[in-house]
Every structure is written in structure tokens, then in C-alpha cells.
Amino acid sequence: MNEKAITAVATSIRSLSMDAIQKANSGHPGTPLGAAEVAAVLYGEILKHNPADSKWADRDRFVLSAGHGSMLLYSILHLSGYKVTLDDIKSFRQVGSNCPGHPEYGMTDGVECTAGPLGQGVSMAVGMALAESMLAARFNTANHKIVNHYTYSLVGEGCLEEGVSSEACSLAGTLKLGKLIVFYDENRISIDGSTDITFSEDIAKRYEAYGWQVLKGSMYKPAEILKLTEKAKKCTDKPTLIMLKSVIGYSAPKAGTADVHGAALGAEGVKAAKKFLGLPEDKDFTVLPEAYEYFNSKKASFAAAEEAWNEEFDAWSKENPKLRAEWDAYFSDSETAEVPDVEFSATDKMATRAAGGKVLNMMAQRYGNLTGGSADLAGPNKTELKDCGGIYSPANRTGRTIEFGIREFAMSAVCSGMRLHGGLRPFCATFLVFADYLRPQ
Template identity: 55%
Template structure:
């Protein structure tokens, strides 16, 4: 990782941490762990225009793990959307545009309301269907008007919900290869170790759904992330899940990899 990349990622992390600390409320662990994913998406991967946030062919990002909302707000602020530093300082305050969970229609750059676990990923699958419909209707030979991707960060809590079993099966069956999901594999829930509540093999589950499955063993290895994203974008006929090993509360000297930093 280059020094400027490390500085950028740590800036994302600590905008999130500082806003949560000021509010004395929130979930710092997930933004600290997943900041490298957000950095790559908004800095290098996604096509979007903050001056035209409703551009029809923009890539969509859905933070299905909506409790980690300060990751999204930090990314929107740093990427030039209409989310100011004062808005970050007003995180979780009455009347702010930075509520505890992202809300569609309130904050520029938020694609859908998330927080109820499983709903963000399922909505993203709906977005992938919509993209396929629009592409079939409007694209012409050698001229693709609609060719965007939908990117998702999903937590173990999202994958535990029944709705994601249904919608992820649907996505595989319908070959939604415009959908790329990062599974935040940090092995921790708010209650403690993940194995208290979930012990399934996520890779085998999604392979059974007909998804393209990859595993990045260190979220801070940006080249591995880049390669996985490139492979996912090239995949034809399958949605992609990138199982990404992260550390909840990354960098915290006392709480990294513990439920105490979940929030």
C-alpha cells in the first residue's frame, strides 16, 4: 500500500470514529474494518459524478450493513457529494442529513435506505434486475447506454436473514453478473464471536446459488482487492461475492477483533 493510500484510508476511518465519538452513539468497528473497500470503490472503481448524483448510468453502492453508516458518509464527503464536514459533525443529531442509518431521499449519494439487516443486499439485487431490464430495452449494438454495476458491502447479519437466502438464490438463477458483493468477514457480531450464531460455509452456500465466489484474505491488500474486483467485472452470467477477511475496529489497540468495538 502506498503512503497516500494508507493516509486516505485512515482518513476515512477516523472521520467515522470522530463523528461517532462526538455523537456518543454509533458503530465504529465496521467502518474501521471496511475502509479499504470503500476507498477503492470511490477512488478507482466506480463511475459516478457528484455534480450529477442521479446520472442514470452511475454505478451504485449499497451499504447493506447500514449500521456502519459513517463509512458511507465519510466516503460521500471525501468524494465531493453534498455532505459537508458540519454534516459529519451532526451525525445522529435531530434534523441532520447523517442519521444513524442511511435514508434514501435524505442524503445525496445514498441509493437506498439500509439498516434492517438483509434489506440493502436485497434492494441491490432489485437494482441489478432494473439495470438488466434497461440495458435490454435501450442498448444498441456497439453502443451501451446502460452498463453500470451495483456494489454492496454486506455483513454476517445480512447473510443470516431469510430474505437474503431468497434474493441471492434469485440473483444466481437470473445470472445477475452486474452485481458485486463484498462480504465483511470479520468473525465478530455485537454478541461476541460469529460462531455463536452462524457456522455455515458462505463460499459453498453462494457457489450453490450459482455465484462467482472469490476470497481476499486481507482487506488491506489493495492489489488483491483490485484483482478480485477486476475478475468479478469480467465474470459473465454469474453475480459475484468477494469474501473479504477484515478486522472489526482495525487499528484500535484495545478493541480490534472484539465485540466491544461493534457499537
Template identity: 50%
Template sequence: MDLKLTANTIRGLAMDGVQAAKSGHPGMPMGMADVAAVLWAKYLKYNPVNPDWPDRDRFILSAGHGSMLHYSLLHLAGYDLPIEELKNFRQFGSKTAGHPEYGHTVGVETTTGPLGQGVTNGVGMAIAEKMLEARYNSAERKIVDHFTYVIASEGEFEEGVSHEAFSLAGNHGIGKLIVFYDQNFISIEGDTHITYTDDVTKRMEAYHWQVLEVDGHNHDEIAAAIEAAQAETEKPTVIICNTKIGYGSPNKEGGHECHGAPLGEEEILLTKKNLGMPEDKFYVPAEVYEGFKAVARKNAETEALWNAAFAQFAQTDPEKALEWDIAQKGELPDLKEVLPEFEKGSSLATRSASGKTINAIAKKMPFLVGGSADLAPSNNTYMADMGDIGKDAFDGRNFHFGVRELAMGAIMNGVQLHGGFRIFGGTFLVFADYVRPAARLAALMGLPVIYVFTHDSFCVGEDGPTHQPIETCASLRMIPNMTVIRPADPTETAMAWVAALENKSGPTALLLTRQNLPVIDRDEYPAADNLKKGAYTLWQSGEGDPDLLMIATGSEVEITLAAAEKLGGEGANVRVVSMPSWELFEKQDQDYQDSVLPPACVKRVAVEAGTSFGWERYVNRCGVMITKDDFGASGPFKVLQKEFGFTAENVYEKAKVLLG
């Protein structure tokens, strides 16, 4: 394949696509076209006919603003992305969105755009590859043997999440992770030196990475660097690619004007002439198509050999092969059979109940992996006797992410995207704000990752307001496709794990207590599997529609139930609704919703140790919200409950006034 012609073809497609859309980023694709051409033509292992082949190399354009680079490559390589889609770049309904989107465009491994997220996803994918190697490879077979390649801009290297992730990747010795660093010294505001003068080589070497540096327009240097990176098995590799943004443009090469704006019709014509390309829009030489067809044939042969090796593996070790199939499909065991039982009348923090549930499920679900951001003893996320994940130890199941919440979230996305595992990660709820950028992308991509957020209210107590989440729960509920569950007792907590694992179309956040909660007697009250409906009638003092609805979540169910029973003893017809999940409740049909929250009952109380934001939808204008709309304070949690009004006595008084 003529690599120069291929690179210039990519440049032409990128220029034309951005110009047709009248928006976009042509400079980066033009600058990195040579690197991409060498990688995709000579080294990347993929099969456009089977984009989900498990042993394919993963390619991530972390610098997602340069999406026309990726779309051009996918089109040329033979993926189902016709030239018409490139012509419709950034248009409504097209497969070529402004930034690459997982699940929307074939061949796109992850949604990128927010800088730093893609490269951190790549760390997760590369770790997943190492974990699968440890589980399924042997001296006789290599079922798992692929690389993770990432193209990253200076923006990725500036974002804090990359520092977190690069540190972890170097510590773990992720040798099959190869990052191409597009060093062109240009950002939106101009020369990067106005804010960014890091010595990237020293920084990455300090993180225990192999560092190589090349002329990003010299194909021989690029190829040699890729081969050196592939040969390094003990360290991840960064290849610093010295490039010129807008390469080939006579008047805009090397300047920030071509970073985030079309070149203009006149400049495109001058550039094509300078590159020796015809003026035709979206021009692709037949030679380039034929070259990529030859690459595809070669890769198809590689996959055929893999299929034969896997068939032999399945014949010689059918039990292990079955485990592989179950993990790849994410098939769940009968979860209810393995759930722990909690003795009625006892009390236990829901974080502790979650820990017992994790360990029970893990024994029957070998592809369940997870960990915490240096808080496993507090989050109760550690799976006993199941090994740790670290350098030269990838057969374990427990991640130690360190104090790196944002990297944890993005690495979780990468592991889940790679396939073969189901992952969870834990931290305190108040630190969900550090996880949020990755959590938002998980929701956008529909990834079934699970967040274990403990210490879910001001009942953290003595740690004070910096560690007491007030608005955090409501802010998580605002993320589309995020399921938030705040269970009322240990038994609901076990069912919350079932609901989380059964949710395969988006992330789930489990919000759990530090303090003990009583185990509700399920012989007297409805079964905890009602949790999967989001809300259910826990108790009612009379028949028919109630005079008063009392809705509570999590730890506040206990005090609400006590207040309601007192009101019921005084003759009021009161219903207590446990509402662990707004999202699950909203998925129920209207008849069910009305059966739990009868529209005729307008007197309503909501009780939650967090902000009132959003509760209006359930209590309406005539209702009362016993919530907290300012920050907490340092002190024993029982003192804080009294001071802030979260006692059965206060709930009773407020409800009694509402009843009149």
C-alpha cells in the same frame, strides 16, 4: 491517491463521528475502510455534481449500522455533505442519520439498517440494470453499463432474506452484482461462531455465484478481486473480505466491544497514533481531498462521454430515446382511456378484474413490470405475450419471484429505486406479513411500488384459517404512508389501479377477492372514479342527512347494499358508503369528509370481513361493527359467510336494532 492514507482518514472520521454522537458503530467502518477506499478511489463510477446520473454505479451499504463509512465517503468524494454534518452524526435534523436514509442524504441509494434489506435491494437494482441493457443497448451503443456494489456484514448473510435473494440472483445470472462480504466473525453478542458456522464459499457456489476471497486490508488483493468480479459476466460475485473489526485500535481491534459503542476518547487517541494520524478531530489531509477531486474530474469526463453517446442515440433512434425519457420520469399514459369495461349485471372476482386491468394498461405503459411469488395464475398478475424475466432473458416484463415473498418485496424496492420501471408484485393477502419488512421500508422511502394482495378474506374458504387474513388489512393500514385499497367491484378495481399508479409518493396495496362480485350498475349508482376520494355515497334511500350510515369495503359492499335497500323500503333514511381506502379518504378536506359521513348522524354500521381494529374512528361509540376478531375456519365460503354473520340478513338485523 494514497489509499492507506485515505483508509485511515475514513477510520478517523468514523471514530470521531461516533464519539461525538456518543452512540454508533465504529468497528465496521474501521474494518472495511480499505475495501471502501479502493472501490471509491479506483473503480466506482459516480459524479457528485450529478448524483442522479442514470448510468452511475450503484453503491449500497447494506450493513447500514456502519453508516459513518458511507457518510465519510460521500463527504470525501465531494457530495453535498459538509464536514459539519459528520460532526452532527445522529443528531436531530442532521443529514447523517443513525442509518443511511434514501431521499434524506444525497448519494444514499436506499435506506438500510434492517439487515439483509440493502443487499436484496441491490439484487433488484442489478436486475433493473440488466433489463435496461436489454431494452436500450445495441451492437452500436451502450447506454446502460454499470455495476451494483454492496457492502454486507455477516448479519446480512444470516438473515433469511439474503438466502432468498442470493438464490434468485444466482439463478438469473446477474453478472454485474458484486457483494463485499465483511467477514470479521464479530456480532453484538460476541464471536459469530456461537450461532453461525456456515461455509459461505460452498453456500454461495451452490447459489451459482463466483466466490473470491481476499485479505480485506491488502489493497492489491482487493483491486484484483474487483477486476475479476467485473470480468465475470455470467454470475454475480461475492468477495469475502477477511477484516479485523475496529482495525487499528490497540485494545479493541477484533473484539465485539467496538461493534456498537464509541471507542472512547483515550482509545481514539491511541488508535490515531497507531495509524500514524494526527490527534485532530475530523481530520482530513488536503492530499485526500485532492485525490478525490481528481477522481471526480475523471468521472465527470466519463459522464460527458455518456451524454454525448446518449445525444447520438436520441438522434438516430428518437422513438426509443423518447421511450427512455418517459420511463425515467415515470410519465403515465391516459389511463382511463385504456381501462377495461365490465358488463353491468355480470360478476367477476376483483383479482380477475385486476388481471384484465393490468393487461390493458401494460399495452400502453411499456415500463410497467411485475410478477408474483409463484402465484401468478391465482393473483392474475401475468402480462400476456410480454415475455418472462430470467437468465439471458431480460427484455421480458414478467417476474417469477418463486416462493420468496420477502425477497420479492425488497427486490421490488431495488428495481423501483434504480429507475426506468414501475413495478408491482403479487401474493395472497395473508402472506403480506412476509412482505412487511420491505413494505415498511418502501413506505419510509416513499417508493411507488404496488402490491397485489389477493384472497383478501376468510372467503378463501376451504384453505382454512392459515390462509384466511383477519388482522392483515388493519395491520397494513397501520403503516405510515401506505395506501390500502379494497375495491367493491370490478369497476372500482380498475379505478384502484389508476389511483395506485397515480400515487408516486408511497406504496399502494390492492386487496382483491377470490370470489366473484357483481358489477355495480354505474348508470344507477355513482361513477367508480369516486374511489380516488377514498369513500363516497353509493346509495341513499332518502334526502338530506341519513338516519343511519352503513359503511363497507370490498366484498361486503354487496351485502350492505342489499340490507340497506331493505331498510329503505321500510321507510328508513339509510346511506350506504363504499369506503375502499381509509388513506385516500383522510386526504380529502373536512367538508368532503363531512358530506360523506355527516357528523350529525351518530348511528353507524361498519361492515368488513376482517378485524374491528380501527373502525372505531368511523362508527364512534354508538356504532355497530360487523367484523371478525378471531380466526376463520375451513369450509365453503358461502357457509362461512353465514356462520360468521356476513350476510345481508344479518347486516339488516343488526342495523334494524341500531335504528330502534
């Protein structure tokens, strides 16, 4: 790893972020200034991705769960070669901008999901990791692994305080989603001050109790971040939380305080931060040449990774024409079997939930990518899928009935992540009185 280049990328992330937020006079500089290194290492050295094709099916996924720090994501997307221009960054938070205040799915190239409400991003990442495992079990063969990628997420203090992340991460541990790796930007600051006010539990022990592997390091040691990620990948039966000690708003005059979380630094603050970083104080939106050069040197290897997968996919398709047809149906939401409609008459005496269960099972037979379940209510909700592989579990990744447990909010977020991943059509169910638990998602 070229640590000098990674440092140039991290410095450029800070430069673009502070200037975009200052120009907009709105935004959250704390996260991009404090966590620039993990973004630089992730997009430069860790992710399997090709910025020239953000929809590559077997790309690694990254979810910025701390979506208020959106300039971190926009900056690294620009630097690494996604369709985010410098002019886009200069129009941060403006009407019609390609860089809105929070990442918006379908608006900005390279953004995997809409993130902002804390805890929901990492919960959707759980769904993406679940989808990867399910599709891998369905389509991989002894000769070819065409589904083989990781899901990463960056969380902050707020994400880990929200209940939805607790629900989802508990489920991820139970399901042994070993290809889920979450980075924790551990700065111990929130809007009202130190998190000691409200947040005193031992996070490492909590996640270990969930069934996760927990690793610890520093945000400001790129080689250590890479080494910890490599260790995380070796743990195949547990998701991993990598706790990275950091300083919110690193380089700014008010670094380490709540004041730097959610407001522009001010002209003097920006000037002081640039001086600290060795950037020209009288120039805005500086990108160090080494940062562009680094990612330009990566273009060929990024493209080669996708090309190698395309060759693998073509070979798999020739060997498995029926599976290929099924793959195409999964990713286009097309029928995989001709199944007649369920019919009812006006004289049928049947509870609506029972009728719904019959229709659901008919649809599951017609569409092979239909999967899902309920929040510990499979019996009352009639959501168990018959003859569809049984219950999804660590021992049975092909099962299409998912037991979400009593986790309504996480259930909805996980299903959203599964859908955003692609290839699956998830559903979830609960009693109507619990519907408001799902509504935020």
C-alpha cells in the same frame, strides 16, 4: 493505483468515523474502522460515478447493506466530493442532521437506498442489478450502450444470516445477474460475540450453490481488492461474492471483539486508535491532505466519464428517436401507449383477482415500464403480463413478467431496488396471508 493515497483515504475514513461517533456518543465504529479500505478503493478506483452529479442515470450503484456502519458511507461521500460537508459529519445522529444514524434515501446526497434492517440492502441491490439488465436489453443498440453499469454492495455477518438475503441471492444466482458484485466484510463478529455461536456454515460453498462466483482476499490489501473486482467483472453469467478477511474495529484497543461493534470508543479508545494510525491525538476530525488531494485529482476524470456518456446518449437519441421518447416515458412514469380503461358492470360475475389481472394487463399495455410478478402464484394471482415480452430470464432480459419464486420477503425488497434504480415501475403479488412477509420492506 496510488496505494499511498488510498491508505490516506482509509485512514481519514477511520478518523472521521471515530470522532463523529464519539461526539454523538452513539453509533457503530466497528464497520467503518474495519472496512475503510474497500470504501476507499471502491470510490476512488472502481465506481463509475461523478460526485458532482449523484443522479447520473448510468452511474454504478453502491448499497451499504450493513447500514449501521453509516459513518463509513458518510465519510467516503464527503472525501470523494458528494454534498456531505465536514459540518454534516460533525452533526452525525443529531436531529435534522444530513448524516442520520442509518443511511436514508432522499436525505443524503449519494445514498442509493435506506439501509439498516440487515439483509434488506443487498436484496435491494439485487433489484438494482435486475433493473440494469432489463433496461439494457430494452434500450441498448448495436451502436450504443447507454445502460452499462454495475451494482455493488457491502455486507456483514448479519446481512448473510438474515433470511431475506438468502432468498434474494438465490434469485440473483438463478437469474445470472453478472453485474452484481458484493463485498463481504468477513470479521466473524456480531453483537453477542463470535459468530461461531450461531453461524457455522461454509459461506463460500453456500454462495457457489446459489450460482455465484466466490473470490477471497484481504480487506487490507487495496491492490488485491481492485484485482478481485476486475476478475469479478469478467464473469458475466454469475454474480460475485468477494470475501474479504477483516478485523472489526481495526486500530481500536478492542479491535476484533464484539465490544467495538456498536458503541463509541471512549476518549481513551479514540486516543489509542489515533496513535495506532499515526494521527494527531489532540485533534478531532482530521483528514489527511493526501486524501483530499487524491479525490481532487479525480474530479476531471469523474466528470469526463459522465460527459462521454452524455455524448453517447445524445448520439443514441438522434439515431433512435422512438426509443428516446420511450426512455423519457420510462423515467417519468408516463404513458407509452393510449389504451382504454377496462370496464366492469355490477352484474359481471368475476373473481376480484381475475378483475385485477385484467386491470393489471391494461396498465402494462399503457405503461411500458410496468413490470413484476408474484411469488410462484402467477396463476392464482393473475399476474402474468400478456404480450409483454414473456417471462424475464437470463435468455430473455426483455420479458416483463418476473418469476420471483417462493420468496415473498425478497420479492418486496427486489422490487424496492428496481424502483430506486429508476426507469421501471415494479409490482409484486402474493396471497393476503403472506402480506406480513412483505411488510418489513
